[in-house]
Amino acid sequence: MIATQNLTFAYATDKQFAFPDFSCADRETMLILGKSGKGKTTFLHLMALLLKPTGGKIQINNQEISQLSVSSAADFRAKNVGIIYQKPHFVHALSVIDNLLLSNYLAGKNQAKDKAQHLAESLGFAEHLSKKTTQLSQGEQQRVSIARALMNNPSVILADEPTSSLDDDNCMKVIDLLKKQTQEIGASLVVVTHDQRLKDVVEKRIAL
Amino acid sequence: MNLLKISTSNLKDKPLTSFLSILLMALGIAIISLLLLAGKQIEEKFTRNVAGIDMVIGAKGSPLQLILSSIYQIDAPTGNIPMEEATRLTRSPLVKSVIPLSMGDNYQGYRIVGTNPKYLEHFQAEFEQGKVFENAMEIVAGAKVAKNLGLKVGDSFASQHGYDQEGHAHDAKKFKVVGILKNTNSVLDQMMVTPLESVWAVHDEEHHEEEAGKGANALKLLEEDNNAGANMPVDEGKEITSMLVKFRNPAMGMMMARSINLNSTLQTATPAIEINRLFALMGFGIDALKLIALVIIIVSGLSVFVSLYNSLKERKYEMALMLSMGASRTRLFFLLLLEGLIISVLGFVIGIILSRLGLWIMSENIEQNFHYDFNVLSLLKEEFWLFLGALFIGLLAASIPSLGIYNINISKTLADE
Structure with missing residues (x-):
């Protein structure tokens, strides 16, 4: 689960953000809708501990994490948070399977080839495992980045505009897969987006 | 990963x-x-080839050339010198031993050098096959030569004049291989060694003189030469290319070198100096x-x-x-x-x-x-x-x-x- 209270952040004195409180239990999906410039990505980065809030609290699995030091934040993030970015980015020189195993390696966990294989099969890119990521289509790449976020069995999956660059078909496929996979590992799913298509498929949502 | x-x-x-x-x-x-x-x-x-040789006496010319040709066998010699004069000059208590060298022929590009058995001793050469030469026209081949040319004891061949294979062949006199040396990791591996008399014989032949019979003479005299250099054989009119000299005391030897350079038609060269140069x-x-x-x-x-x-x-x-x-x-x-x-x-x-x-x-x-x-x-x-x-x-x-x-x-x- 993940929850925030009174979260604030400032890039500069004239660019301050205050975010609404929310909480998202395990196996739940939370949609955070907002237009550009409303601080969607900032909110997500705060939850992912990529930014340090100027005020407020964040709990993941009932652990207060907003005051963690840089290195323990990195460790906590690697083990408990899976992040899916707007555009799928990978380590260019590595193959698809190696990009998946990389998240095990960097989190200091055992490299689970079976898990990677299993995820690839359920997300439908098993035949591309040994290819370079650039050889895959945009939709396939997005599915690989979902698999990568799931590799360490995190408690929270954070997705930043995971569907905005996809067509309607792929959009629905990706969100379905995301929900299904997070439920399978019992994680909370938080999707930050301006994509109005997702309004109808997610039950809980807040607006920025 | x-x-x-x-x-x-x-x-x-x-x-x-x-x-x-x-x-x-x-x-x-x-x-x-x-x-x-x-x-x-x-x-x-x-340095390995130069070890133990303090001075080289030869014809006037470039001292570096004299060293290169006499010690390393890679340059043409400076010319010939009268054996008698070289012997006289080195007849001194300062001299521990002398080794005469006479060059001028080759076989298949490998130099044939006339000398005496002391030259082989100088390199501490050991025999793979056969034994040291005793008479004129007997020849001992270095390890590399024997291997590359496939020579064995008992073979015979005619040498060619000069230092490459294109030289005029001395067909009338044939060398006979009597010994093959073991590898010494020195210049000796790349050459063939024969008594001085062979070189004289081969070339006197050109002047229709019969000298080969006298071959053993010089050798015999050399063997008696325990007093080191004092009793070098004196062959009237015979020429050699150079003489390798070892001193009892190299420092004193330098004085002798200076006097030879000043007072004779010969020149001396010190290997260490030339090689450093x-x-x-x-x-x-x-x-x-x-x-x-x-x-x-x-x-x-x-x-x-x-x-x-x-x-x-x-x-x-x-x-x-x-x-x-x-x-x-x-x-x-x-x-x-x-x-x-x-x-x-x-x-x-x-x-x-x-x-x-x-x-x-x-x-x-x-x-x-x-x-x-x-x-x-x-x-x-x-x-x-x-x-x-x-x-x-x-x-x-x-x-x-x-x-x-x-x-x-x-x-x-x-x-x-």
């Missing part, structure tokens, strides 16, 4: 850039290592080449620097991604450093292989033309320092751009793209 795999994948992902960096490093290493190897081997060969001359060229190689290695470092610098700009997002996935900055710093390290190590290994290949080709060439050979496989102590130098340059070149890792703003980089 580990750092090594990521960095090798990165290198393989940009094959041309990596190839260029490795090639530059390898070239620099190869040139320096080749210079070290060749220099070392030449120096070793030169030669090395000093070659030194300029070697230093210049070393400098060029160093510049190539530095350019290789620059190439590593530029390629890492550029790729870090391209891979900024990748780095931020790995940081967000739990990698520490120090770990990523080492990842990039590893790329420089791999280039250095590969460059070094390839460079060493190239230098050995180069030396081998050089050695084949030199052996064909000069009958001088190199030993190819030894690894030098200096190459260990070269290795450390290569590592240092690779790491330095990689570390400067890699420090950029510490300036990446993860959130901003991930949000911007």
Whole structure:
């Protein structure tokens, strides 16, 4: 689960953000809708501990994490948070399977080839495992980045505009897969987006 | 999955850039290592052959030429000198022993040198087959000669005049092989040795004189020559090419050398001095080449620097991604450093292989033309320092751009793209 209270952040004195409180239990999906410039990505980065809030609290699995030091934040993030970015980015020189195993390696966990294989099969890119990521289509790449976020069995999956660059078909496929996979590992799913298509498929949502 | 795999994948992902960096490093290493190897081997060969000879007496001319021709057998001799005069000049209590040399013929490009058995003793030569020559026209072949020409005891052949195979053949007198030497790792391996009388006989033949019968004379006299140089044989009108002299006391010998140079038609040359002069001359060229190689290695470092610098700009997002996935900055710093390290190590290994290949080709060439050979496989102590130098340059070149890792703003980089 993940929850925030009174979260604030400032890039500069004239660019301050205050975010609404929310909480998202395990196996739940939370949609955070907002237009550009409303601080969607900032909110997500705060939850992912990529930014340090100027005020407020964040709990993941009932652990207060907003005051963690840089290195323990990195460790906590690697083990408990899976992040899916707007555009799928990978380590260019590595193959698809190696990009998946990389998240095990960097989190200091055992490299689970079976898990990677299993995820690839359920997300439908098993035949591309040994290819370079650039050889895959945009939709396939997005599915690989979902698999990568799931590799360490995190408690929270954070997705930043995971569907905005996809067509309607792929959009629905990706969100379905995301929900299904997070439920399978019992994680909370938080999707930050301006994509109005997702309004109808997610039950809980807040607006920025 | 580990750092090594990521960095090798990165290198393989940009094959041309990596190839260029490795090639530059390898070239620099190869040139320096080749210079070290060749220099070392030449120096070793030169000092081993010169050991124990304090002075060479020969015809007037270039002292360096006299040394090269008499000791190393690689240059033409300065001319002939009367044996009688050379013997008289070396008849002194200062002289420990003398070895006369007479050159002028070859067989298949290998020099035939007239001398006495003391020349073989000088090199501590041992016999693989047969025994030392006793009479004129008997000949002992060095190990390399015998191997390359397939000579064995009992073979006979006619020599050719001069120092290459195109010389006029002395068909009338045939040499008979009586001994084959073991390898001595000296110039002796590349030559054939016969009594002085053979050389005289072969050439007197041209003047229709019958001298061969007298052959054993000089030898017999030499054997009685326990008083070292005092009783050299005196053959009226006989000529030799040069005389190798050992002194009892080299310092006193220098006085004698000076007096010979001043008061006779002969000249003396001191091997140590001439060889130092030669090395000093070659030194300029070697230093210049070393400098060029160093510049190539530095350019290789620059190439590593530029390629890492550029790729870090391209891979900024990748780095931020790995940081967000739990990698520490120090770990990523080492990842990039590893790329420089791999280039250095590969460059070094390839460079060493190239230098050995180069030396081998050089050695084949030199052996064909000069009958001088190199030993190819030894690894030098200096190459260990070269290795450390290569590592240092690779790491330095990689570390400067890699420090950029510490300036990446993860959130901003991930949000911007």
